[in-house]
Amino acid sequence: MTDAAARTPRPDRAELERTRLPVGQLAHDTRQERRGIVMDHQDGFVWLRPEGGGTEWTACPGDVHPLNVREQAEALMWARVASANARSRGEVL
Template identity: 80%
Template sequence: MNSEKRQEAPLASSEMARLPVGRLAHDTRREKRGVVMDHQDGFVWLRPEGGGTEWTALPRDVQPLLNVRDRAETLMWARVAHANARSRGEVL
């Protein structure tokens, strides 16, 4: 038996739930946001939102974030709800 400590291997591509390429994601290990660029060899490749050097992350460390369209729509509905509440006199 080998007494060396084994390094934990990334999940095989069939074991991970893949985020689509182009999706905004959060690397929880590095506390960084990035865009999913690729899935290779059990890793997720991410690039910073504004461009820059890509990095790899384990799939279990990557969480999906709302994409720009979803964020904009969420903000729009929040503004509409606030405007409606203001018109009813519920908020200033």
């Protein structure tokens, strides 16, 4: 371990809890350039699942950020379009 790493204070548990994204929040993983829904916080990682479902992946908490207002509105719009398309095909939602 380098001297700088040894001197760098680790965030305390209260700080981590305050900055933690809530489960269900739509977020962006900047390292993988993917959007997903926060499913859990476990073992120092954030567990994310793709918006449309699929296999979860893990990300470091520092790489996961909430979507801004415009991105959230866009995601909601596409969800509504998908729902309307499914209804028009007679699919059960």
